[in-house]
Amino acid sequence: AQKVTxxxxxxxxxxxxxxxxxxxxxxxxxxxxxxxxxxxxSGELVFLIxxxxxxxxxxxxxxxxxxxxxxxxxFNFTITASQVVDSAVYFCALSPTGGYQKVTFGxxxxxxxxx
Amino acid sequence: DTGVSQxxxxxxxxxxxxxTFRCDPxxxxxxxxxxxxxLGQGPEFLTYFQNEAxxxxxxxxxxxxxxxxxxxxxxxxxxxxxxxxxxxMYLCAxxxxxxxxxxFFGPGTRLxxx
Numbered sequence: 001a002q003k004v005t006x007x008x009x010x011x012x013x014x015x016x017x018x019x020x021x022x023x024x025x026x027x028x029x030x031x032x033x034x035x036x037x038x039x040x041x042s043g044e045l046v047f048l049i050x051x052x053x054x055x056x057x058x059x060x061x062x063x064x065x066x067x068x069x070x071x072x073x074x075f076n077f078t079i080t081a082s083q084v085v086d087s088a089v090y091f092c093a094l095s096p097t098g099g100y101q102k103v104t105f106g107x108x109x110x111x112x113x114x115x
Numbered sequence: 116d117t118g119v120s121q122x123x124x125x126x127x128x129x130x131x132x133x134x135t136f137r138c139d140p141x142x143x144x145x146x147x148x149x150x151x152x153x154l155g156q157g158p159e160f161l162t163y164f165q166n167e168a169x170x171x172x173x174x175x176x177x178x179x180x181x182x183x184x185x186x187x188x189x190x191x192x193x194x195x196x197x198x199x200x201x202x203x204m205y206l207c208a209x210x211x212x213x214x215x216x217x218x219f220f221g222p223g224t225r226l227x228x229x
Contacts, residue, residue, distance in 0.1 A: 004157075037220075043204060045158070045220035091157050102171070103148075103218065105157030 002027045004094050004106035012112045013082050021077045021109045023092030029053075034068065034075045035093040035103070045091070051075065052097070082113045119221035121207050127227045128197055135193045136224045140209030147190050148218060149182055150206040151175065158206050164190060165212065197228045 003026040013019045025034065036048040049059065051068050059066045063080045079086055089108040096102075120139045128134050140147050145166050150158035161180070162172045166187035176182075179197075184190040194201055204225050208218040 042222065043225070044222040045206065045208075047217060047219065050217060093157070102160045102163075103158075105159070107155065107157050 002029075002032075002094050002096075002104040004092050004104055006092055006106035006109050008109045009107075010110040010112070012114060014114050015084060016081050018078060018080050019082050019111065019113075021079075021090050021092075021111065023075045023077065023106060025073050025075065025092070025094045027094060027096070029096040031097040033095050033097060035091075035095070036066065036075075036077050037091045037093060037105075039089040039091060039108070041088070048077075048090075079111075082111075084113050084115050087111060087113045119207055119209050119219055121205075121221040121224050123224055124222060125225045125227075127229065129229050130199060131196055133193065133195045134197060134226065135191055136205055136226075138190045138192070138207030138209075138221060140189070140207070141219055142188075143211065144209035144219070145187070145212050146210045146218075147184055148208040148210075149190070149192055150208065152204040152206055152223070153202075161192075194226075197226075199228045202226055202228045 005024045008022055032053045034051045038046045038048055049066055056068050056070055065078045067076045089110045091108045092106045093103050119141060122137045126134055148163040149161040151161055152158040160173050161176050162182050164184040167184050179195045182192045204223045206223045207221045210218045
């Protein structure tokens with residue numbers, strides 16, 4: 001069984017602050033993918049990143065960075081110098097690499113960036 | 116084709132009525148997925164198609180739910196005899212078999228059952 005836990009339900013930060021969204025996962029699969037999606041108020045899920053379980057290198061993309069630690073089953077997401085446009089619900093997700101790759105989502109973290 | 120589209124975006128219906136939603140995937144994508152998202156929760160997998168074949172259904176998909184993808188392009192999700200518990204956002208996603216790890220989501224259909 002797969003499970004994704006996002007313990008932070010809501011976070012509020014002031015614009016330009018850094019913020020880290022936590023994600024902890026459980027899986028029995030030896031290989032898997034981890035994802036982050038952004039869901040703005042419009043409702044559409046926007047793909048942000050995919051990480052293969054083989055690749056534990058951290059990744060940076062502009063103001064976004066991701067810290068994957070297999071030893072603690074965590075895949076945390078940091079936004080540097082947050083902006084109002086970052087306000088959204090962020091979902092961490094997990095899927096096996098085989099089969100049809102059913103994606104299991106966490107419950108999401110609502111981020112509010114205050115101007 | 117700029118992405119996955121869904122129609123309608125919003126649907127309000129009375130309990131007991133039937134509703135049908137449509138999803139148009141990205142044109143070259145051969146895999147299509149349906150998810151349901153209730154308030155405060157992440158999306159939950161309902162079913163998926165590879166081309167026109169429905170290959171997996173979640174136990175969340177009761178007998179009142181049926182999905183089709185008759186020509187391997189667009190898909191429909193029908194809910195019969197709707198119940199208030201069916202109120203949710205229904206999301207469609209599509210992907211290429213070769214890149215099945217990356218699912219592109221549509222804007223969703225928000226269903227409200229009164």
